[in-house]
Amino acid sequence: MKFQFDSLADFMHMDGHGVFVWTAYALVYGILMYLTISPLIQKKNFLKQQKKWQQLQKDSNLP
Amino acid sequence: MNWQWFHRLGSPRWFYEKTDSWLPWLMVSAWGLLLVGGIWGLGFAPEDARQHNSFRILYIHAPVAYISMSCYYIMAISGAVGLIWKMKLPFMVMKACAPIGLGLTIVVLLTGSIWGKPTWGTWWEWDARLTSYLILSFLYLGAIALQQAFQNRDTADKASAILALVGTVNIPIIYKSVDWWYTLHQPATLKIVGKSTIDPSMLYPLFVMIIGFYVFFTLVLILHTRTEILRRESRTQWVKDLVVDNSKSKGEGARS
Numbered sequence: 001m002k003f004q005f006d007s008l009a010d011f012m013h014m015d016g017h018g019v020f021v022w023t024a025y026a027l028v029y030g031i032l033m034y035l036t037i038s039p040l041i042q043k044k045n046f047l048k049q050q051k052k053w054q055q056l057q058k059d060s061n062l063p
Numbered sequence: 064m065n066w067q068w069f070h071r072l073g074s075p076r077w078f079y080e081k082t083d084s085w086l087p088w089l090m091v092s093a094w095g096l097l098l099v100g101g102i103w104g105l106g107f108a109p110e111d112a113r114q115h116n117s118f119r120i121l122y123i124h125a126p127v128a129y130i131s132m133s134c135y136y137i138m139a140i141s142g143a144v145g146l147i148w149k150m151k152l153p154f155m156v157m158k159a160c161a162p163i164g165l166g167l168t169i170v171v172l173l174t175g176s177i178w179g180k181p182t183w184g185t186w187w188e189w190d191a192r193l194t195s196y197l198i199l200s201f202l203y204l205g206a207i208a209l210q211q212a213f214q215n216r217d218t219a220d221k222a223s224a225i226l227a228l229v230g231t232v233n234i235p236i237i238y239k240s241v242d243w244w245y246t247l248h249q250p251a252t253l254k255i256v257g258k259s260t261i262d263p264s265m266l267y268p269l270f271v272m273i274i275g276f277y278v279f280f281t282l283v284l285i286l287h288t289r290t291e292i293l294r295r296e297s298r299t300q301w302v303k304d305l306v307v308d309n310s311k312s313k314g315e316g317a318r319s
Contacts, residue, residue, distance in 0.1 A: 014116035039286040050306040
């Protein structure tokens with residue numbers, strides 16, 4: 001198994017197909033990253049909101 | 064027969080607690096495989112004689128297309144289980160599938176379009192495969208819209224489940240479209256029955272990517288389902304305890 005390109009510039013250019021290949025890869029990894037991170041952010045926000053809600057309930061129960 | 068295991072499987076709390084320890088492993092293996100497979104496909108797989116370097120898009124296009132269809136089956140099956148056994152967890156899995164599936168179908172349509180330009184000379188054609196696949200993305204969009212259209216959660220779940228079940232008709236059509244109406248899209252590279260039309264040096268990175276994407280899909284499905292569990296179970300004691308535990312551990316972290 002060997003690296004198929006002579007230089008980094010060659011790797012980026014891919015005989016004129018580079019722009020298509022790199023755009024496609026960037027799009028895919030971008031969306032994969034979004035699918036991984038978005039539920040984690042939603043969970044964090046949920047916990048923050050619930051904590052606030054619990055605090056409010058506690059405060060309103062005080063005499 | 065003892066059905067206890069089956070009902071435990073349907074318990075959101077059990078699922079949430081069980082999957083907690085799986086997440087780091089899934090995260091590392093999914094992203095590890097996707098990075099290794101991606102670099103292999105981009106730099107080390109040999110160039111295709113006819114499609115040249117643009118064929119490298121295959122490594123992200125085909126595996127995502129597989130999982131986007133598997134995702135649809137999971138959405139439909141969990142919808143059916145939810146309807147039949149009136150269990151909570153399957154409906155949560157079904158709801159989690161829709162945005163993931165939509166994201167994946169967008170990826171497939173965009174990468175296919177980008178691949179089409181240098182290969183076919185066009186971004187889009189009303190070819191059988193492309194059209195039936197576009198319908199799949201609309202089905203996911205429909206499932207999301209239905210979930211948001213009803214105030215009552217049970218009604219929304221039932222409506223989405225029925226849409227998902229009806230839409231399963233489309234999956235075999237997508238799969239067989241390249242054989243039934245051979246217009247533009249190339250036939251399948253990997254065949255379940257018969258010999259595949261790809262050289263091993265190009266095949267191995269594809270295998271790595273397929274496994275990587277399946278592990279990735281398992282990971283995101285669990286992540287999205289866990290968020291949905293928290294939302295729906297927010298009034299239960301175990302979620303309230305979880306919120307308290309979480310803020311306590313954060314407080315300790317801030318002090319230390």
